[in-house]
Amino acid sequence: xxxxxxxxxxxxxxxxxxxxxxxxxxxxxxxxxxELIHALIDQGAKDLTVVSNNxxxxxxxxxxxxxxxxxxxxxCSFPRTANSTxxxxxxxxxxxxxxxxxxxxxxxxxxxxxxGIPAFYTxxxxxTPLAEGKECRVFDGxxxxxxxxxxxxxxxxxxxxxxxxxxxxxxxxxxxxxPVMCTAATTSIVQAKKVVEAGIIDPEIVVTPGIFVNHIxxxxxxxxxxxxxxxxxxxxx
Amino acid sequence: xxxxxxxxxxxxTEMAQNVAMDIPDGSxxxxxxxxxxxxxxxxxxxxxxxxxxxxxxxxxxxxxMAGQEDPELIxxxxxxxxxxxxxxxxxxxxxxxxxxxxxxxxxxxxxxQISKNGDLANWSTGAVDAIPAVGGAMxxxxxxxxxxxxxxxxxxxxxxxxxxxCSYPLTGKGVVESIYTNLAIIDVxxxxxxxxxxxxxxxxxxxxxxxxxxxxx
Numbered sequence: 001x002x003x004x005x006x007x008x009x010x011x012x013x014x015x016x017x018x019x020x021x022x023x024x025x026x027x028x029x030x031x032x033x034x035e036l037i038h039a040l041i042d043q044g045a046k047d048l049t050v051v052s053n054n055x056x057x058x059x060x061x062x063x064x065x066x067x068x069x070x071x072x073x074x075x076c077s078f079p080r081t082a083n084s085t086x087x088x089x090x091x092x093x094x095x096x097x098x099x100x101x102x103x104x105x106x107x108x109x110x111x112x113x114x115x116g117i118p119a120f121y122t123x124x125x126x127x128t129p130l131a132e133g134k135e136c137r138v139f140d141g142x143x144x145x146x147x148x149x150x151x152x153x154x155x156x157x158x159x160x161x162x163x164x165x166x167x168x169x170x171x172x173x174x175x176x177x178x179p180v181m182c183t184a185a186t187t188s189i190v191q192a193k194k195v196v197e198a199g200i201i202d203p204e205i206v207v208t209p210g211i212f213v214n215h216i217x218x219x220x221x222x223x224x225x226x227x228x229x230x231x232x233x234x235x236x237x
Numbered sequence: 238x239x240x241x242x243x244x245x246x247x248x249x250t251e252m253a254q255n256v257a258m259d260i261p262d263g264s265x266x267x268x269x270x271x272x273x274x275x276x277x278x279x280x281x282x283x284x285x286x287x288x289x290x291x292x293x294x295x296x297x298x299x300x301x302m303a304g305q306e307d308p309e310l311i312x313x314x315x316x317x318x319x320x321x322x323x324x325x326x327x328x329x330x331x332x333x334x335x336x337x338x339x340x341x342x343x344x345x346x347x348x349x350q351i352s353k354n355g356d357l358a359n360w361s362t363g364a365v366d367a368i369p370a371v372g373g374a375m376x377x378x379x380x381x382x383x384x385x386x387x388x389x390x391x392x393x394x395x396x397x398x399x400x401x402x403c404s405y406p407l408t409g410k411g412v413v414e415s416i417y418t419n420l421a422i423i424d425v426x427x428x429x430x431x432x433x434x435x436x437x438x439x440x441x442x443x444x445x446x447x448x449x450x451x452x453x454x
Binding site for chain 2: 027028029030031077078079080087088091092098100101102103104105106107108110111122123124125126127128129130170171172173174175176177178179180207224225226
């Protein structure tokens, strides 16, 4: 019998190893799997490469993982946040690496990684510093830059509904990078607001097919990052 | 008798109105963060525009009422929004398929610098200690059919933003179609920068004095 649900956040993240590449869903706080990130902080894995659109807010979630010096490199499109100094301070001190990627290129690199495509050409970033050192090629009179697909050892994703097969739905703009990240990781770990019986989610509205998901943990009342930041909380509490 | 000071150029809301007038009925539109967001408030009646926000929503509606915000229903500036009837959500790869694939008709962006060739710099000053952050700007300028720029004509300390060549790192080369400033509306053409409309109490000489690149009438 297939049952991808696990009983605790600690169990969900137990196999994440030092040096792992981890994709973390979210655009700002929308879709950020904050409870899984906190479980990863508790678990202790270090020297991580994290692929995520941003670098977290305040001193919780992804910002806390970075603040705990667990991340050696960030691959992201927008590492500036109005309400967090964690990443900028470490970056300016030369203590964390940054690979800056245009947002659409980041999404497509993850999609390609999950789809078995090692590289692709995109027009984004041509003639800019982000294309320097990369192969460029003209197709039909337009210049493109070669970008590599990205795969990860793990992805940490937040969704709305899940069933034991790993079929997922999302809520509003919390979907963002979740579906592509589930496809591109060897092991996808998902926190769901609600785990339902197989068959409850209409097959017509499944967003992430269960084949892309490995572990599901129900977190029925996930924290809102903005609330934690407003309370000036720091994780670990 | 108190002499009333002449108002020179357009206000921010008038600038947003100027942009809105140039977006045809039925367009799919992506608005950048900041001043571009104001354009949505001035769509002429009788026109229907559909707003895409690159974090996964087509059919973005107005700002929600106080207390009705959903932290997981936000725009690209990470501010709470609403959906219109007929809206849809999608993931990031689909979002940039819309953008890069040429399916979005118009994108309105802010600018730090624009060159006479329509090069746009709007993501980094290139300063060593600045944290570089690009977001979706490079994908938008590469893929959206029409790129309109809304910006103050000069920097806060009075320096020109419309230059012969951008000194900041580019977002994209030769991508800007038209520039909407407080002083003028300027179209970028192969032959150069052509002034389409001057703001109130702005004459061509005044405009040229505040612009590094040569302008044509």
